[in-house]
Every structure is written in structure tokens, then in C-alpha cells.
Amino acid sequence: MLDPTSQAFYALGLVLAVLYYFHRRTNPLYSIPSLVPSAPLISYVGAVIYAKNARKLLQEGYEKYKGSAFRIPMLDRWVVVVCGATMAEELRKMPDDQMSFIEAAEELVQTKYTITEDVIHHPIHIPVIRGPLTRNIAALIPDMFDEIAVAANELVPARGDEWVTISAYSTMTQLVARTSNRAFIGTTMCRNKEYLDIVIGFTTDVAKGRLVLGFVPPFLKRFVGPLLPWSRNAMRRFRALVTPVVVQRQRELERRGKDWAEKPQDLLTWLVEEAKAVGGSTDLIVQALLTSNFVATHTSSSSLTHALYHIAANPEFVEPLRQEIESAIKSDGWTKAALGKMMKLDSFMRESQRMNGISGISVIRKALQNVKLSDGTIVPAGTICGAVSFAMHHDEDNYADPEVFNPFRFSDMRAEESERVKYQYVNTSPEYISFGHGKHACPGRFFAANELKAVLAHFILNYEMKTEDGRRPEDRWLGTAIVPNPDANIMFKRRQTAGVIAA
Ligand code: HEM
Structure with a gap:
């Protein structure tokens, strides 16, 4: 016979088990299908299985639940993913007070x-990237071309007739960070080693903190969060380096007034102006600068490396691109107008992002209330939701021969005047969600498209490129993230052809 304490203990256990059973029975989340074990505790096993097999499971789920939704497990939550263009469109149309992008980013990244x-x-x-940065791309481009030429010369030291072997992803990340920061803060900082180390490393700092918080129950996050060292240290180093530059710019802008003819046209100037307009502090400007780098750097360098792997593994694509680039540069110089004329290159980037992209899921939102989808699925308040992107980009209902890399697929479609805008790289649609879709679609995509096309144009005109074994290096999936193979190399040789137009 059990003693009274043990009896009470077992009775309490039984009551909790019954309550939990009814909670699961009545919570609509658990009516949404899952492809991995979903029972309590075992769902952790499901999270590990998903992390290792995200590509396969997202594909399987997409095929099985197209037009509907299924659940995928993360360590600390379930995420509901909708499948197919109609559902992606439905998700992006939902108002912010039902499905919030900001809250989803906050929760997923634990910002x-x-x-x-x-x-x-x-x-x-965000308003600065969406507004002045995007409006002034034409003015920024000549300096960015200049930075690309200087940085490529240092980072890809191919001389004479020699092939040089370069670690592709890390080199492209350096190149992108330098080029973006030429437009963000100017020459001195964009070539400063410590500055580059911080902005490039910040994504890993954030990821480490996020990973740790994934293991921490929600009620403890507020205690553990402030103790995480990585981002805090990066921000401290960044403040020490950048605050004097920000203060100097604030003083100059103040002293010379708004008619200052030589006013630097860069992200820093526009952040200072925005902060002044909304009463933001100097430190807010410093934080916004690092955050801009966080959203811009690895997204762009991954997309660039994906595209370079396609070029290096398929030299037959180069000639038509080279002809187009040469003709555009001859007529318009190294300008935004010339980049606008490079429709084949634009198509190449869009196709590369369709084939590879940076994530298996996009259009991330958080339900702020119970939301009923058109197929009857109820997404409970507090649940993160997204749309399957990679599998949808490889669906033959959306793209003919979806597994074939067809570099000029979209420029061919753009031949019709009426289709010019629809199929350009930056344009999102229910079937093309690499930049998200709708109100919160990436506001930096116009800047990114010009920057990445500029880098590719420089490489295509000035170098021959190949992979070491003639094949495209395999992507790596880290959970839902799609990373271009970080260990692969590209071989570069300078083109000796007379008449090559260097940036
Ligand atoms: C090829 C490179 C890039 C890719 C693939 C990319 C992709 C994305 C995606 C998928 C989103 C989320 C959209 C959604 O879920 O609906 C996003 C948001 C965002 N991106 Fe990009 N991005 C790129 C480059 C950039 C650059 C260069 C900048 C800045 C100059 C930038 C700034 C942002 C910002 C600020 C947001 C948040 C928008 C908001 O809060 O409403 N991105 N990006």
C-alpha cells in the first residue's frame, strides 16, 4: 500500500496527464498533420530528424499537402507551413494584426x-533601406563598381596566365561586405579589417545565441537571453569603432545644413537624418548600421555564391552573358542604366535563386489570433507560419522542367513587352518567394540585385572561372537554411583578351 505522500504524487501526475491530454485534443495545432513523431518529448526527436532532413521532409510534405498545410518541429516550437502558390498568396494577404512578420522575426531570431x-x-x-537607399542606387553604383574592382583584385589575386584557386563562399562574403559598406559608410570603414570581421561574424554571433535559446523554456528566456555573450560582445566592439564616425557625421550634417552640396550619399547619412526626424539617439544609429549589415551580408553573399557556382560549372553560359554585358557597358558605362539592360544576367540571378535560394521556407509570419485558412486549417494564436519555397520553386506546375537550370528562362519570358516587369529578378509573385512576398518582401532586394549583378558582370568580363572537378558543388542544408557549399573552391584566371572593359 502506498503512503499518503506517494498517493498524492501519483494523483497529481494523473491529473496533469489528463489535463495535458485534453489540451492536446482541443488545441487545433495538433490536428495539423506532422511528418515526424509529435507526441510530447518525442517531438524533440522529431526536431532532430527535421534538422537533418529538412529538404526531404519539406518536399514530402509539399507533395502530400499541396493546397493545405503541415507542421514541422523546431526544438522550442511547431511551425505550420502552407504549401502551394494559392496558400502562399493567402498568407501574404493577411493583415499584420492577424499574421505579423515583425513578431515572427522577433520570435524566430529572438532579436x-x-x-x-x-x-x-x-x-x-527599414524606412531608410526602403526609401533613400533604394532611390539613390544610381548614385551609389559608380563607387560600388570601384570597390568591386579594388576588392576583387586583392581577394582574387590571379595574375598573368595562372589559374588561382579561391575559397568561394568566404571570398564572396568579404567582397559583398566591402561593396555594401562602401555604400553604407564609405571607403575607410569598408576596408577596415576589424569592421569587416564584426559585420561578417555578427550572423554567427546571432545564430549561436538563437541556438542556445532554442533549448531554453519560454519562461526562462528573459533570464538567459541577457547573459548571452556573442552579440553583446560584437555590439560592444562595433560601438567602440563606429560611434566616433557617426558622431562626426552628425556634427558635419548639423554644421553644414541641408544645402551641403558635398553631403555624403550613403546609408549612414540617411540613418542620421532618419534618427533626427524620429528623435533617435546616436547609439540607435550604430545599432541600425549593424542590423543593416546583418540583413544584407550573408543573404547577398549566399545568393552570389550560388550563382557563381552555376557559372563556374557551366562555362557554356558565359559567352551570351559576356556579349550582353559588354554591349551594355559600351553604351552606358558602369552605371545602373547598364545593369538595367542586362536582362540575361538578371534572368540568371532569378533562375539561380529559384533553383537554390537561401531558405526552404519563406513569407514567415506569426498568428496573433486564431486564423482559419481557406482549406479549413486553424492556425492557433502564437504559432509561427510560413510558406514552403524550395519545393514550390521546383514544382512543374509552376516551372517547365523545374530541375533543369535554364539560365535564360526568365529573359526569354521578358521578351514580351507585357512581361518585362513580371519576370525580373526583384519581382516577387505567389510562385516566386525567394525575397518573401507582399508588404514585408525584402526591401533591400533592389540594392542587392544591382550589387550582385555588378559583381557578376565584373567577374564575367575580367576572368575565366571553373570549378575544380567541373561539377557544381552541392548545397548544404542547415535545418531550413540553404547554404552554398562553404568548403568548395572556384578557380579564376584573368582574361587576356584585348578590349576587356575593366570596372
Ligand atoms: C539576395 C539577397 C537577399 C535575399 C535573398 C533577401 C531575402 C529576404 C527575405 C526572404 C526576407 C523576408 C521577407 C518575408 O518573409 O516576406 C527579407 C527581409 C528583409 N531584408 Fe532582405 N534579402 C537580401 C538582401 C537584403 C539586403 C542587401 C538588405 C539591405 C540593404 C536587406 C534588408 C532586409 C530587411 C530590412 C528585411 C526585413 C523587412 C521588414 O521588416 O519588413 N535584404 N530579405
């Missing part, structure tokens, strides 16, 4: 702890 709270509540970089 409060992994970035900083101030800039999350006052994201001054």
Missing part, C-alpha cells in the same frame, strides 16, 4: 536578445 532591443522597437533602418 530582443540576439540583436538589441532598441533597434527592434525603432527599426529606423
Whole structure:
């Protein structure tokens, strides 16, 4: 016979088990199908299985539940993913008070702890990226071309007739960080080693914090979050380096007034102006600068490396691209107008992003109330939701021969005047969600498209490229993220052809 304490203990256990059973029975989340074990505790095993097999499981789920939704497990939550263009369109149309992008980003990245709270509540970089940065791309491009030429010369030291072997992903990340920061803050910082180390490493700093918080139950996150060292240290180093530059710019802009003819045209100037307009502090500007780098750097360098792997593994694509680039540069110089004329290159980038992309899921949102989808699925309040992207980009209902890399697929479609805009690289649609879709689609995509096309144009005109074994290096899937093979090399040789137009 059990003693009274043991009896009470077992009775309590039984009551909790019954309550939990009814909670699961009544919570609509658990009516949404899952492809991995979903029972309590065992769902952790499911999270590990998903992390290792995300590509396969997303494909399987997409095929099985197209037009509907299924659940995928992360360590600390379930994410509901909708499948197919119609469902992606439905998700992007939902108002922010039902499905919120900001709340989803906050929860998925734990931005409060992994970035900083101030800039999350006052994201001054978003209107600046959407507004002046995008409006002034034409003015920024000549300096960016200049930086690409200088940086490529240092990072890809191919001389004479020699092939040089370069670690592709890390080199492209350096190149992108330098080029973007030429437009963000100017020559001195964009070539400063410590500055580059911080902005490039920040994504890993955030990821480490995010990973740790994934193991921490929600009620403890607020205690553990502030103790995470990585982002805090990066922000401290960044502040020490950049605050004097920001203060100097604030003083100059103040002293010379708005008619200053030589006013630097860069992200820093526009952040200072935005902060002044909304009463933001100097430190908010510093935070916004690092956050801009966080959203811009690895997204762009991954997309660039994906595209370079396609070029290096398929030299037959180069000639038509080279002809187009040469003709555009001859007529318009190294300008945004010339980049606008490079429709084949634009198509190449869009096709590369369709084939590979940076994530298996896009259009991430968080349900702020119970939301009923058109197929009857109920997404409970508090649940993160997204749309399957990779599998949809490889669906033959959306793209003919979807497994074939057809570099000029979209430029051929753009031959019709009426289709010019629809199929350009930056344009999102229900079937093309690499940049997200709808109101929160990436505001930096116009800047990124010009930057990445500029880098590719430089390489295509000035170098021959190949992979070491003639094949395209396999992508790596890290959970849902698609990373171009970080260990692969590209071989470069300078073109000796007379008449090559260097940037
Ligand atoms: C090829 C490179 C890039 C890719 C593939 C990319 C992709 C994305 C995606 C998928 C989203 C989420 C959209 C959604 O879920 O609906 C996003 C958001 C965002 N991106 Fe990009 N991005 C790129 C480059 C950039 C650059 C260069 C910048 C800045 C100059 C930038 C700034 C942002 C910002 C600020 C957001 C958040 C938007 C918001 O809060 O409403 N991105 N990006």
C-alpha cells in the first residue's frame, strides 16, 4: 500500500496527464498533420530528424499537402507551413494584426536578445533601406563598381596566365561586405579589417545565441537571453569603432545644413537624418548600421555564391552573358542604366535563386489570433507560419522542367513587352518567394540585385572561372537554411583578351 505522500504524487501526475491530454485534443495545432513523431518529448526527436532532413521532409510534405498545410518541429516550437502558390498568396494577404512578420522575426531570431532591443522597437533602418537607399542606387553604383574592382583584385589575386584557386563562399562574403559598406559608410570603414570581421561574424554571433535559446523554456528566456555573450560582445566592439564616425557625421550634417552640396550619399547619412526626424539617439544609429549589415551580408553573399557556382560549372553560359554585358557597358558605362539592360544576367540571378535560394521556407509570419485558412486549417494564436519555397520553386506546375537550370528562362519570358516587369529578378509573385512576398518582401532586394549583378558582370568580363572537378558543388542544408557549399573552391584566371572593359 502506498503512503499518503506517494498517493498524492501519483494523483497529481494523473491529473496533469489528463489535463495535458485534453489540451492536446482541443488545441487545433495538433490536428495539423506532422511528418515526424509529435507526441510530447518525442517531438524533440522529431526536431532532430527535421534538422537533418529538412529538404526531404519539406518536399514530402509539399507533395502530400499541396493546397493545405503541415507542421514541422523546431526544438522550442511547431511551425505550420502552407504549401502551394494559392496558400502562399493567402498568407501574404493577411493583415499584420492577424499574421505579423515583425513578431515572427522577433520570435524566430529572438532579436530582443540576439540583436538589441532598441533597434527592434525603432527599426529606423527599414524606412531608410526602403526609401533613400533604394532611390539613390544610381548614385551609389559608380563607387560600388570601384570597390568591386579594388576588392576583387586583392581577394582574387590571379595574375598573368595562372589559374588561382579561391575559397568561394568566404571570398564572396568579404567582397559583398566591402561593396555594401562602401555604400553604407564609405571607403575607410569598408576596408577596415576589424569592421569587416564584426559585420561578417555578427550572423554567427546571432545564430549561436538563437541556438542556445532554442533549448531554453519560454519562461526562462528573459533570464538567459541577457547573459548571452556573442552579440553583446560584437555590439560592444562595433560601438567602440563606429560611434566616433557617426558622431562626426552628425556634427558635419548639423554644421553644414541641408544645402551641403558635398553631403555624403550613403546609408549612414540617411540613418542620421532618419534618427533626427524620429528623435533617435546616436547609439540607435550604430545599432541600425549593424542590423543593416546583418540583413544584407550573408543573404547577398549566399545568393552570389550560388550563382557563381552555376557559372563556374557551366562555362557554356558565359559567352551570351559576356556579349550582353559588354554591349551594355559600351553604351552606358558602369552605371545602373547598364545593369538595367542586362536582362540575361538578371534572368540568371532569378533562375539561380529559384533553383537554390537561401531558405526552404519563406513569407514567415506569426498568428496573433486564431486564423482559419481557406482549406479549413486553424492556425492557433502564437504559432509561427510560413510558406514552403524550395519545393514550390521546383514544382512543374509552376516551372517547365523545374530541375533543369535554364539560365535564360526568365529573359526569354521578358521578351514580351507585357512581361518585362513580371519576370525580373526583384519581382516577387505567389510562385516566386525567394525575397518573401507582399508588404514585408525584402526591401533591400533592389540594392542587392544591382550589387550582385555588378559583381557578376565584373567577374564575367575580367576572368575565366571553373570549378575544380567541373561539377557544381552541392548545397548544404542547415535545418531550413540553404547554404552554398562553404568548403568548395572556384578557380579564376584573368582574361587576356584585348578590349576587356575593366570596372
Ligand atoms: C539576395 C539577397 C537577399 C535575399 C535573398 C533577401 C531575402 C529576404 C527575405 C526572404 C526576407 C523576408 C521577407 C518575408 O518573409 O516576406 C527579407 C527581409 C528583409 N531584408 Fe532582405 N534579402 C537580401 C538582401 C537584403 C539586403 C542587401 C538588405 C539591405 C540593404 C536587406 C534588408 C532586409 C530587411 C530590412 C528585411 C526585413 C523587412 C521588414 O521588416 O519588413 N535584404 N530579405
